[in-house]
Amino acid sequence: MLQPPTLPTNYTVKQGHIKTSTGKTIRTEEMIINMGPQHPSTHGVLRLEIVVDGEIIVDCIPHIGYLHRCFEKHCEHMTNYQQVIPYADRMDYCSAMTNEWAFALAAERMLKIEVPERVEYIRVIMAELQRIASHLIAVGTYGIDSGAFTPFLYTFIDREKILDLFEMTCGARLLYNYIWIGGLSHDLPPKFVEQAKDFVRYFRPRLKMLNDLLSYNEIFVKRTANVGVLPKDVAINYAVSGPQLRGSGVNWDLRRDDPYSIYHKLEWEPQVGKGEMGTVGDCWDRHIVRMHEMEQCLNIIEQALAGLPEGNVQAAIPKRIRPEKDAEIYVRTESSRGELGFYIVSDGTASPFRVKARGPAFVNLSVLPEIAKGGMIADLVLIAGSIDIVLGEVDR
Amino acid sequence: MTVQEIFDILKAKFGDAIIGTTISAAGGSASVGYAMQLWIHIAPDKTKEICFFLRDDNAMQFDYLSCLSGMDYNNGTFGVVYHLASIIHKHKIVLKTFCTKDNLHIQSVSAVWGTANWHEREAFDLYGIIFDEHPDLRRLLMPDDWEGHPLRKDYKVQEFYHGMKVPY
Amino acid sequence: MEFIQTLLANELVVSILLSLLPLVFIIVYALVVLYTEMKVAAHIQDRVAYMRTGWHGLLQPIADMLKLLQKEDIIPDKADKLLFRLAPIIAFVGTYAAYAVLPFSSIYIGSNINLGAFFLVAVGSLVVVGILMAGWASNNKWSLFGGVRSAAQMISYEIPTAIAIIIVVMITGSLNLQDVTKFQDGGIGNWVVFGGPLPWSQKLMLMPFTIITFFILFVSSVAEVNRTPFDLPEAESELVQGFNTEYSGMRFAMFYLSEYANLFTVSAVGVALFLGGWSSPFGTFMSGPVWGIFWFVAKAYIFVLIQIWVRWTLPRLRVDQLMYVSWKVLIPWLFVCLLSVGLILVL
Numbered sequence: 001m002l003q004p005p006t007l008p009t010n011y012t013v014k015q016g017h018i019k020t021s022t023g024k025t026i027r028t029e030e031m032i033i034n035m036g037p038q039h040p041s042t043h044g045v046l047r048l049e050i051v052v053d054g055e056i057i058v059d060c061i062p063h064i065g066y067l068h069r070c071f072e073k074h075c076e077h078m079t080n081y082q083q084v085i086p087y088a089d090r091m092d093y094c095s096a097m098t099n100e101w102a103f104a105l106a107a108e109r110m111l112k113i114e115v116p117e118r119v120e121y122i123r124v125i126m127a128e129l130q131r132i133a134s135h136l137i138a139v140g141t142y143g144i145d146s147g148a149f150t151p152f153l154y155t156f157i158d159r160e161k162i163l164d165l166f167e168m169t170c171g172a173r174l175l176y177n178y179i180w181i182g183g184l185s186h187d188l189p190p191k192f193v194e195q196a197k198d199f200v201r202y203f204r205p206r207l208k209m210l211n212d213l214l215s216y217n218e219i220f221v222k223r224t225a226n227v228g229v230l231p232k233d234v235a236i237n238y239a240v241s242g243p244q245l246r247g248s249g250v251n252w253d254l255r256r257d258d259p260y261s262i263y264h265k266l267e268w269e270p271q272v273g274k275g276e277m278g279t280v281g282d283c284w285d286r287h288i289v290r291m292h293e294m295e296q297c298l299n300i301i302e303q304a305l306a307g308l309p310e311g312n313v314q315a316a317i318p319k320r321i322r323p324e325k326d327a328e329i330y331v332r333t334e335s336s337r338g339e340l341g342f343y344i345v346s347d348g349t350a351s352p353f354r355v356k357a358r359g360p361a362f363v364n365l366s367v368l369p370e371i372a373k374g375g376m377i378a379d380l381v382l383i384a385g386s387i388d389i390v391l392g393e394v395d396r
Numbered sequence: 397m398t399v400q401e402i403f404d405i406l407k408a409k410f411g412d413a414i415i416g417t418t419i420s421a422a423g424g425s426a427s428v429g430y431a432m433q434l435w436i437h438i439a440p441d442k443t444k445e446i447c448f449f450l451r452d453d454n455a456m457q458f459d460y461l462s463c464l465s466g467m468d469y470n471n472g473t474f475g476v477v478y479h480l481a482s483i484i485h486k487h488k489i490v491l492k493t494f495c496t497k498d499n500l501h502i503q504s505v506s507a508v509w510g511t512a513n514w515h516e517r518e519a520f521d522l523y524g525i526i527f528d529e530h531p532d533l534r535r536l537l538m539p540d541d542w543e544g545h546p547l548r549k550d551y552k553v554q555e556f557y558h559g560m561k562v563p564y
Numbered sequence: 565m566e567f568i569q570t571l572l573a574n575e576l577v578v579s580i581l582l583s584l585l586p587l588v589f590i591i592v593y594a595l596v597v598l599y600t601e602m603k604v605a606a607h608i609q610d611r612v613a614y615m616r617t618g619w620h621g622l623l624q625p626i627a628d629m630l631k632l633l634q635k636e637d638i639i640p641d642k643a644d645k646l647l648f649r650l651a652p653i654i655a656f657v658g659t660y661a662a663y664a665v666l667p668f669s670s671i672y673i674g675s676n677i678n679l680g681a682f683f684l685v686a687v688g689s690l691v692v693v694g695i696l697m698a699g700w701a702s703n704n705k706w707s708l709f710g711g712v713r714s715a716a717q718m719i720s721y722e723i724p725t726a727i728a729i730i731i732v733v734m735i736t737g738s739l740n741l742q743d744v745t746k747f748q749d750g751g752i753g754n755w756v757v758f759g760g761p762l763p764w765s766q767k768l769m770l771m772p773f774t775i776i777t778f779f780i781l782f783v784s785s786v787a788e789v790n791r792t793p794f795d796l797p798e799a800e801s802e803l804v805q806g807f808n809t810e811y812s813g814m815r816f817a818m819f820y821l822s823e824y825a826n827l828f829t830v831s832a833v834g835v836a837l838f839l840g841g842w843s844s845p846f847g848t849f850m851s852g853p854v855w856g857i858f859w860f861v862a863k864a865y866i867f868v869l870i871q872i873w874v875r876w877t878l879p880r881l882r883v884d885q886l887m888y889v890s891w892k893v894l895i896p897w898l899f900v901c902l903l904s905v906g907l908i909l910v911l
């Protein structure tokens with residue numbers, strides 16, 4: 001049964017014949033090239049099998065699964081729902097707070113727990129800081145993909161300040177185990193509010209500088225405008241979400257349209273791509289939506305910091321988590337990459353019966369073959385970068 | 397639209413293919429209302445027609461397939477759970493189909509929503525559910541020559557894979 | 565030259581020694597520019613690099629060279645062995661041969677031929693051959709992409725370079741680089757980029773065109789050397805180092821060395837043609853044979869610095885956009901300049 005794996009795609013290359021002016025015929029062939037699991041710019045272990053005709057892409061077949069870590073199987077063997085939180089962190093490791101929050105929200109709704117107001121505010125602050133950090137990675141690595149090496153280092157300087165804030169609160173820089181079912185693991189340290197306000201003040205002019213350096217640079221605009229256009233109906237049909245969906249002109253943000261926590265009390269606007277530099281839904285639109293979203297995050301953080309109530313963050317953490325038999329819930333939240341959903345089914349015991357994680361990067365990646373056809377290889381790198389995948393979430 | 401209204405419309409149109417609705421035991425916090433605890437049971441061989449109707453009908457327009465999950469209920473039944481949403485009308489609904497272990501065939505909905513393509517490949521990969529009329533049903537997350545379907549409740553890991561010992 | 569000749573009394577030995585001088589220069593210069601590039605890049609990116617080896621990392625380039633020297637020489641199994649070994653040598657030979665006609669000073673030029681500028685353009689094409697060989701012989705689809713892209717790019721950018729050189733030749737009347745430099749001797753006002761040592765009326769009319777030509781020469785020579793924003797052949801984000809992918813150790817060091825040497829060559833050519841070569845900008849103050857070397861190297865080095873600066877600031881162009889810039893933007897502008905300069909000189 002075990003044979004060496006052959007190309008599962010039975011693609012036969014098309015052969016063309018070009019007649020030269022002297023009457024001879026040159027045989028041409030399409031080339032199957034592998035943008036393999038190891039590559040400086042596929043943002044992780046992703047294998048893209050590309051069929052090219054010269055430099056034009058005829059077909060692009062993604063192969064995933066190189067980072068599959070059996071998250072869903074692990075969840076079924078946990079002895080406690082709280083133990084799933086560190087595993088949920090590691091799914092989308094660039095945006096861990098939003099992962100934890102989605103799972104904690106799902107479990108809380110299933111158990112009908114009401115968390116204190118202070119917990120809600122702190123969760124919002126953490127999630128928005130995490131959203132800025134994740135978008136900074138996306139923007140920085142997008143610059144590297146297009147050849148500009150400097151914005152990457154600038155964005156990482158700003159990200160260090162956010163990671164300092166996280167480290168101050170829960171001790172970890174990347175994978176936190178902070179948002180627990182029913183509350184948080186630690187309360188905010190005394191200097192957090194001051195330092196967060198300093199960060200907001202510091203970061204606003206940096207956003208403008210990043211825009212001047214990268215987004216409105218003539219060469220960058222030429223590389224990304226009108227490239228990888230994702231039309232609105234294709235986007236909705238492929239269940240694309242997050243900045244990618246909003247970049248295609250669809251005004252859909254789960255924080256406003258399927259509200260959870262206190263987002264309905266704060267004033268902010270979802271950012272939608274308008275096709276300023278090219279067509280609506282091209283790579284530039286997705287990029288600028290992320291840049292504008294970072295600014296909106298700053299607004300949310302400011303309002304949440306101003307309205308932070310007092311309270312005990314661990315008041316509602318349950319001692320025993322045992323949902324009813326046959327309870328199930330599907331909760332969707334807006335993570336940095338899009339709609340992160342957890343579908344939990346319980347069988348009455350302390351371990352979940354089934355946990356399905358709907359990762360936004362998984363779904364966003366499935367649209368890549370559609371939008372990459374007809375472009376060049378150089379475009380493919382930029383399109384894959386604009387989808388902003390994190391392989392941990394694609395493969396779980 | 398409420399789930400009961402949708403169920404009535406579907407039952408009127410598709411008859412026996414709509415088998416029933418059930419309330420699952422999960423409740424919800426009072427501040428946020430949602431219809432996730434009521435699901436509609438549909439027949440496994442008519443899923444494509446029903447989903448086409450749900451997507452194209454003007455009153456419903458479920459154009460967004462949020463999630464498609466394979467299920468193993470540990471008593472010989474497998475199933476697929478569809479979570480649909482509508483961007484235009486902002487309502488949600490849950491559909492479920494079941495099939496037995498001897499007859500693991502469910503009609504594919506990848507013609508209705510493009511996103512179902514990868515979701516169904518993942519369900520096939522991890523559970524072994526075969527989706528009829530799927531354009532390209534092959535493994536997605538596991539290597540192509542892996543034996544067995546890992547998320548099944550009775551799955552035993554294989555000993556060796558290409559000479560490497562698997563359980564450690 | 566004659567002095568050393570009488571000293572050693574053997575013409576062959578003397579000419580070999582004199583032709584090795586640029587090699588010494590290249591090696592010393594490569595170490596300096598390596599260090600400069602890393603430090604300039606670091607400071608642009610708001611970090612410091614290389615603080616540990618020596619004071620502020622001054623010994624790092626030597627460490628880099630030692631590292632590359634002692635690496636294992638890996639040749640892929642299915643690679644075309646002869647071409648694989650030959651490619652870096654040809655690329656370096658092409659680069660080095662250009663040093664024969666660079667006027668370092670009024671008393672030293674490697675080979676005072678009357679066809680200096682023409683020889684430069686001709687020998688620059690050898691580098692294309694070397695890169696194409698490297699791309700093909702690596703037996704790697706990605707290297708092939710890099711090699712083919714590079715060939716297309718360098719061939720299309722040789723034309724703007726050649727036309728810019730023609731414009732200078734029209735003004736100065738000679739292809740010999742030493743003569744061109746002597747033509748511009750006497751202070752900053754005599755430089756070709758400001759119109760050359762011609763009467764004021766002609767100078768004022770010529771100046772916009774010569775400045776544009778100088779700028780276009782600079783841009784197309786950045787493209788000739790495969791530097792960002794034109795560095796598609798070695799685009800690290802796409803082609804995993806392009807035609808360089810399979811090279812390691814000393815062979816890679818040859819490509820690296822020839823890229824840096826090329827940087828200096830194209831800057832030096834621009835300086836010699838437009839900015840007065842070894843002549844001092846102050847006229848007679850600080851001028852002389854030895855000062856000549858200082859001015860030449862300093863001016864060329866400023867442009868090397870500008871190229872490094874541009875590399876770490878701008879994103880890179882796509883292949884078809886690159887071709888578009890060359891054929892549809894640079895060449896038409898150059899034709900306009902050519903016609904205008906010709907008209908102005910005739911009238």
